[in-house]
Amino acid sequence: MTDTSAQLGGKRKRNYVAVLGFALGAVALLVVAPAVLSDFRLSLLGRFVCYGIVAVGIGLAWGRGGMLTLGQGVFFGLGGYVMAIHLKLADAGPSGVPDFMRLYGSGHLPLWWEPFRSPIVALLGVVLIPSLVAFGLGTAIFRRRVRGAYFAILSQALAAAFTILLIGQQTTTGGTNGLNGFRSFFGFNLFDPVNKRMLFFIAAVTLLVMLAIVWQLYRSRYGELLIAVRDQEERIRFLGYDPANIKVVAYVLAAAMAGIAGALFVPIVGIISPASVGVVPSIAFLIGVAIGGRATLFGPALGAIVVAWAQTALSESFPSFWSYFQGALFVLVIAFLPAGLSSVNLLRGLSLHRRRAGTRTDGAEPPPPTRPFDAVHPPPEPDLSGVSAGSEAGR
Amino acid sequence: MTIDADYLELSEVRVVFDGFVAVDGVSMTVRHNDLRFLIGPNGAGKTTLVDAITGLAPATGSVRFGRTELIGKKVHRITRLGVGRTFQTASVFEELTVLQNLDIAAGAGRAALSLLRRRSSVPPAVEEAMDTVGLTAQRNCQAGALAHGQKQWLEIGMLLVQNARILLLDEPVAGMSAEERVQTGELLRRIGAERTVVVVEHDMDFMRSFATSVTVLHAGKVLSAGTVAQVQADPKVQEIYLGRADVAQ
Numbered sequence: 001m002t003d004t005s006a007q008l009g010g011k012r013k014r015n016y017v018a019v020l021g022f023a024l025g026a027v028a029l030l031v032v033a034p035a036v037l038s039d040f041r042l043s044l045l046g047r048f049v050c051y052g053i054v055a056v057g058i059g060l061a062w063g064r065g066g067m068l069t070l071g072q073g074v075f076f077g078l079g080g081y082v083m084a085i086h087l088k089l090a091d092a093g094p095s096g097v098p099d100f101m102r103l104y105g106s107g108h109l110p111l112w113w114e115p116f117r118s119p120i121v122a123l124l125g126v127v128l129i130p131s132l133v134a135f136g137l138g139t140a141i142f143r144r145r146v147r148g149a150y151f152a153i154l155s156q157a158l159a160a161a162f163t164i165l166l167i168g169q170q171t172t173t174g175g176t177n178g179l180n181g182f183r184s185f186f187g188f189n190l191f192d193p194v195n196k197r198m199l200f201f202i203a204a205v206t207l208l209v210m211l212a213i214v215w216q217l218y219r220s221r222y223g224e225l226l227i228a229v230r231d232q233e234e235r236i237r238f239l240g241y242d243p244a245n246i247k248v249v250a251y252v253l254a255a256a257m258a259g260i261a262g263a264l265f266v267p268i269v270g271i272i273s274p275a276s277v278g279v280v281p282s283i284a285f286l287i288g289v290a291i292g293g294r295a296t297l298f299g300p301a302l303g304a305i306v307v308a309w310a311q312t313a314l315s316e317s318f319p320s321f322w323s324y325f326q327g328a329l330f331v332l333v334i335a336f337l338p339a340g341l342s343s344v345n346l347l348r349g350l351s352l353h354r355r356r357a358g359t360r361t362d363g364a365e366p367p368p369p370t371r372p373f374d375a376v377h378p379p380p381e382p383d384l385s386g387v388s389a390g391s392e393a394g395r
Numbered sequence: 396m397t398i399d400a401d402y403l404e405l406s407e408v409r410v411v412f413d414g415f416v417a418v419d420g421v422s423m424t425v426r427h428n429d430l431r432f433l434i435g436p437n438g439a440g441k442t443t444l445v446d447a448i449t450g451l452a453p454a455t456g457s458v459r460f461g462r463t464e465l466i467g468k469k470v471h472r473i474t475r476l477g478v479g480r481t482f483q484t485a486s487v488f489e490e491l492t493v494l495q496n497l498d499i500a501a502g503a504g505r506a507a508l509s510l511l512r513r514r515s516s517v518p519p520a521v522e523e524a525m526d527t528v529g530l531t532a533q534r535n536c537q538a539g540a541l542a543h544g545q546k547q548w549l550e551i552g553m554l555l556v557q558n559a560r561i562l563l564l565d566e567p568v569a570g571m572s573a574e575e576r577v578q579t580g581e582l583l584r585r586i587g588a589e590r591t592v593v594v595v596e597h598d599m600d601f602m603r604s605f606a607t608s609v610t611v612l613h614a615g616k617v618l619s620a621g622t623v624a625q626v627q628a629d630p631k632v633q634e635i636y637l638g639r640a641d642v643a644q
C-alpha cells in the first residue's frame with residue numbers, strides 16, 4: 001500500500017519548500033555573503049553561523065522534543081575547549097607547553113591535555129565528549145522522569161557549575177581569560193585572510209549539513225515519535241516505548257551539534273573563555289531559537305543568526321541599549337507569535353488555508369506547536385489569527 | 396500465543412496510596428475471548444485496578460498474564476507483552492495524523508535505525524486497523540480534529556496495531572451519543588472474537604447489551620461476578636450499585 005495521492009502531494013510540496021530553503025541558504029551563505037561582506041563582517045557572520053549550529057540542535061531538542069535546554073553552553077564549551085587545547089598544543093610544537101602554562105603554572109602539561117595533541121583525537125573529542133556527557137546526563141535525568149521546568153533549572157545549573165569549574169582551573173584551562181592567541185588551524189596560518197574565509201565556508205557548510213540531518217530526522221518516523229513524546233510522554237509508554245531513550249537521542253544530537261559549533265567558534269573568534277559558555281550565552285542561544293520559531297526546520301538557525309546580527313548592528317549604533325531591544329523583541333514574539341517568526345509564512349499560510357477550506361488533507365506535518373514554553377509559562381493559545389486574516393483578505 | 400497464554404489472572408491485588416486502600420485484595424480471572432465488564436460506583440477502584448495491571452500504580456499481590464507475572468514490570472515492558480489500555484479521556488497525539496498515530500502504535504518493536512527513515516509505505520496492520528475502527532477516510536486528519544467518539548476509536552485502533560492480546564478500556568463510551576455507543580459495542584464484539592477485552596464502564600445499558608461477563612467492584616473489593624443476569628440478581632449488587640429501580644425493570 002502507498003499513501004494516498006493527497007498526502008503524497010503534501011509531502012512533495014513540503015520537500016519543495018525545504019529544497020528551496022536549502023538552495024536559498026546555500027546561495028546566501030556561500031555566494032552572496034562572501035561577495036558582499038568585508039573580511040571583518042564575514043568573520044562576524046561566521047561566529048553567528050556557529051550560534052546557528054547550536055540553534056539547530058536546540059530546535060531539535062526543545063522545539064520537537066520539548067526539552068528546554070538552558071545549558072547548551074556546556075556542550076558548546078566542551079567542543080570549544082577541546083579544539084582550543086588542540087590548537088594551543090599545535091602552536092607549542094611537538095612536546096611543547098602552551099605559553100600561559102609557563103606564565104601561571106608549573107610549566108608542566110596536565111596529563112589530560114596530552115591526547116588532544118593528536119588532530120584525530122581532537123576532532124573525535126569535539127563530537128564524542130559532548131555526546132557522551134549528554135548521554136550520561138540525559139539517561140540519568142530522563143530515566144528519573146525529570147522534565148519541564150526542573151529539567152530547565154538543572155541544565156541551567158550545569159552551565160553555571162561548568163563556568164565555575166573552568167574559572168577555578170587557572171593553570172590548566174586559562175581560568176577567566178580562557179584559551180586564546182591561536183596562530184594556526186591544522187597547519188593553516190590563522191592570520192591569513194584566505195584561511196579566515198575558508199573557516200567561514202567550513203562553518204557555513206557545517207550548518208547546512210546539520211540542517212540536512214535535522215530535516216531527515218523530522219521526516220522520519222523518529223521525528224513523529226519525538227512529537228508524540230513531547231506532547232504525551234506518559235501515553236507513549238502504553239504503546240511499548242521508553243520515552244527516555246527517544247529523548248536521549250535528541251539531547252545527544254543537540255549536544256554534539258553544540259560541541260561542533262564550539263569547535264568552529266574557537267578558530268573563527270580566536271578565543272574561548274567562561275564568558276562564552278556560561279549561563280548568559282546559554283540563554284542567548286535560546287532566545288534566537290524562540291524568536292525564529294523553535295519547531296520549524298530553518299527557524300532556529302535563522303533566528304539565532306538574525307538576533308546575533310541585530311545585536312552587533314544595534315550595539316554599534318546604540319551602545320548599551322541592546323538588552324532592551326532584545327528583551328522587547330522576545331516579549332513581542334512570545335506574546336504575539338508564540339511559534340516564532342517562521343509561523344508568519346504567508347505563502348504557506350495561504351496554501352494551507354485554501355486547502356483547509358476544502359478537505360483537510362494538509363498532510364503529515366504538524367502545525368507550529370500549540371504549547372510554547374510549556375515548561376516555564378502557562379500555555380498561550382496558538383496564534384495563527386494574523387496568518388488567517390491575511391489569507392482571508394488575499395482571497 | 397496459545398489460548399492459555401491469554402489468561403489474565405489476578406490474585407489478592409492490593410493498591411495503597413498513602414494509607415488509603417484503593418484496591419483491597421482483588422482476585423479475578425479473565426479468559427480468552429471474554430468481553431468482561433468491570434463495574435462499580437465511583438471510587439470502587441476500577442481504574443486503579445487497570446492502573447495496577449498496566450504497571451502505572453504500585454501494587455502488591457499477583458497479576459499473571461499467561462505465565463508472566465506483571466507486577467513489578469515497567470509500563471512499556473508490560474505493553475510489549477500484549478497488554479494494552481485506553482484512558483478515560485482519549486489521549487491520542489493531537490498534532491499527528493490518524494495514520495501517524497497508528498504507525499507509532501505499530502512501531503514499538505522497530506529497530507532503532509529503521510526509525511531514522513521515512514515511512515515508505517503504510518504497514519498492512521495499520522491499514523487493517525483503520526478499516527476496522529472506520530477511520531480510513533480520516534487517515535490524514537490531525538487526531539486533535541477528530542470528534543470525541545472517533546478519538547476513542549482511534550485509541551482502540553492503536554491497541555489493535557500494537558497487537559495487544561488483552562485490551563483494557565477505561566470508559567470507552569463516556570460522552571458518546573447513543574448511536575456511537577452501539578457502534579463501539581459492535582466494534583468491541585468484533586475485535587473481541589480474537590482477543591480478550593476488559594471494559595471499565597458506568598453505562599448500565601451498554602453493559603447489559605454487550606457484556607459476556609461482569610465483575611462488580613465496591614470499595615476496592617470484588618462484590619460479585621458472573622453473567623449479566625447473575626450479577627443483576629445478586630441482592631448485594633442491587634443494594635449498593637444497580638439500584639432497585641434499575642433491577643425492577
